[in-house]
Amino acid sequence: MNDLVAFLWEMLALGVLAWWGWSAVGPVWLKAVAAVGVPGAAATLWGLFAAPKARFKVPMVAVLAVKALVFGAATLALAGLGHGTWAVVFGGVAAVNTALVTVFRRSASYAR
Template identity: 55%
Template sequence: MPKDPETAVLPGPWWFAANEVLAFLLELAALAVLSWWGFSAGGNAALRVVLGVGVPLAAIVVWGLFAAPKARLKPALPFVLLVKAVVLGSSAVALYALGHPVAAIVLAVVVVVNTAVAETFRRDPPVRSGPPASV
């Protein structure tokens, strides 16, 4: 990892980087849960495959267009948060539908807290404290 804060991948204190990693892991978990739900939901095998592959694929496309750090389109923050709420919230609803209500609530709470912290500090990242980096 670079020692210069200007070239660091994730600026700021360790908790900022940890929250960013958690955000990525929550995104991956959302895709996994949506796929799990899709493969469990359909009436016949063909519909289960379509839902199991199609739902997470649709989430990936929407996320990549609007909510990813390097999104193709750059909508205003309220729309980005709406997309995140739909994709990540859908994974909590899917987890509930799969018969895991406690896990769904925990996932929803973690997503809300993580997103609030991430969006707050992405707009105004904390400054890395400590002695200046040596060259």
């Protein structure tokens, strides 16, 4: 169940980053670039370092740093869009779920 929540929260983070990018000040082409580029960069970073089947195996501290960066950016984006309460909820769920998933995955790897 925690893995499902983690996946949904990751997708929600990308959606929030796209929304924030589209809300950028400037011409439509700049909004489109930000709406695609910001979540694209976040997804690339996640896929390279934080995904369960990441391209590069890095220490857990680096995985958690990438997750904190992506979820933190989405939390700040929500706050910047004027949704402070949702930002607190989003950030809180992201933090708790990330902690639970990390603990469960580590305990599962030690059980082998």
